[in-house]
Amino acid sequence: MDIYAEEIISHYEHPHNRGKLATANAEFHDYNPVCGDDITMFLDVKDGIIKDAKFDGAGCAISIGAASMLTDLIKGKSVKDVEKMGVHTVVDMLGIDPGPARLKCATLSLKAAQKALVSYSRTVT
């Protein structure tokens, strides 16, 4: 198996940062209507920085693996940096291009995190 695929499977089998975050002040539940996979992202944001991040939900190996990796990636990042992340960020993070069919799986958690930040911004501005 490809080393990058092994990394995704490892995150899927042993996800980092899974569960609810008691200190979250931003959260968003998103899902893929095609397959039913769902992800809720919980973020603890302070002074424009993601202090902590967790996720909960169920999904395929790529969606859960990506959510696990993403929560590791965005901790300590600024809100602005996370808002600027896109498909290229997810592809770099995974180490593979998941292809058009699995792109929604791979980006589900990033979209949820970004939507959580939109709702957070509305509450602080």
Ligand code: FES
């Ligand atoms: Fe549903 Fe991957 S099969 S997000």
